[in-house]
Amino acid sequence: MKYLLFNEGTSNLKYKEEFDSVKETFENNAVVNVKDIDYKEFLSKLNPEDEAILFGGDGTLNYFINAVDGYEIKNNIYLYPLGTGNDFYFDICGNEAKHAVLINEYIKDLPYVYVNGMKRKFINGIGFGIDGYCCEVGDQLKAKSDKPVNYASIAIKGLLFHYKKLKAKVVVDGKEYNYKDVWLAPTMKGRYYGGGMMVAPEQDRKDEERLVSSVVFRGKSRIGTLIVFPSIFKGEHVKHKKMIYIFKGKEVEVTFDHPTALQIDGETVLNVTTYKVTI
Numbered sequence: 555m556k557y558l559l560f561n562e563g564t565s566n567l568k569y570k571e572e573f574d575s576v577k578e579t580f581e582n583n584a585v586v587n588v589k590d591i592d593y594k595e596f597l598s599k600l601n602p603e604d605e606a607i608l609f610g611g612d613g614t615l616n617y618f619i620n621a622v623d624g625y626e627i628k629n630n631i632y633l634y635p636l637g638t639g640n641d642f643y644f645d646i647c648g649n650e651a652k653h654a655v656l657i658n659e660y661i662k663d664l665p666y667v668y669v670n671g672m673k674r675k676f677i678n679g680i681g682f683g684i685d686g687y688c689c690e691v692g693d694q695l696k697a698k699s700d701k702p703v704n705y706a707s708i709a710i711k712g713l714l715f716h717y718k719k720l721k722a723k724v725v726v727d728g729k730e731y732n733y734k735d736v737w738l739a740p741t742m743k744g745r746y747y748g749g750g751m752m753v754a755p756e757q758d759r760k761d762e763e764r765l766v767s768s769v770v771f772r773g774k775s776r777i778g779t780l781i782v783f784p785s786i787f788k789g790e791h792v793k794h795k796k797m798i799y800i801f802k803g804k805e806v807e808v809t810f811d812h813p814t815a816l817q818i819d820g821e822t823v824l825n826v827t828t829y830k831v832t833i
Contacts, residue, residue, distance in 0.1 A: 557586050559607060560573055611638060614633075645678070666832055679747040725805075743766055747820070805831065
């Protein structure tokens with residue numbers, strides 16, 4: 555049996571319509587509403603040959619990996635990308651036509667982030683800086699309107715006017731680095747976040763050592779930073795060696811000189827001064 559895990563309580567009409575258009579392509583299926591599901595209990599009742607398919611994006615996947623934390627998954631788990639952000643799918647499948655992709659190997663041994671008294675697994679990355687700010691503003695706009703949020707517009711306005719660059723202390727495997735004029739300081743398990751930003755182009759989520767990449771994007775000038783910023787979508791920002799610094803390690807701690815928003819696989823956490831990642 556193929557269990558199609560679908561959020562029937564969502565207000566996203568596009569998500570519902572796309573699910574309805576593809577669900578019949580899966581033979582021998584049963585639709586399961588995940589709104590109030592206990593994933594561990596659900597998986598424990600499956601037969602060995604049963605398979606489960608998650609329908610959603612990065613937020614859906616993040617919720618799932620944390621809900622099953624500590625549980626040994628024995629069945630095949632797939633993801634069918636139906637999210638507003640599909641950075642995980644894009645990272646492993648590129649521009650392939652949408653299809654259900656087996657994710658068991660990708661959801662093992664994931665890193666944890668510790669922030670504001672919370673411990674969470676993540677599968678793509680932790681955004682800290684203007685990326686977190688964009689999520690914060692985007693959440694505010696979603697609360698006021700059903701119109702799609704233009705994150706690129708938020709980022710441009712933030713770079714030009716609203717967002718204040720920071721001082722950052724970055725500690726990677728015990729080595730400390732200090733920077734001024736910091737716009738971004740994410741830590742990545744995959745290459746992409748933010749709807750297609752290739753912030754860590756050399757990061758390998760299947761790396762045997764399970765290393766993560768800590769990235770610092772700094773720039774004194776707002777205009778100069780804005781000129782370089784779009785190159786992050788192709789990973790070409792790394793050519794700017796005086797602005798971009800990348801470290802790989804097993805333990806990362808980032809501290810800013812004043813609070814700002816942070817995002818975990820696209821989910822916003824407000825008023826953050828420091829976060830720590832361990833594998």
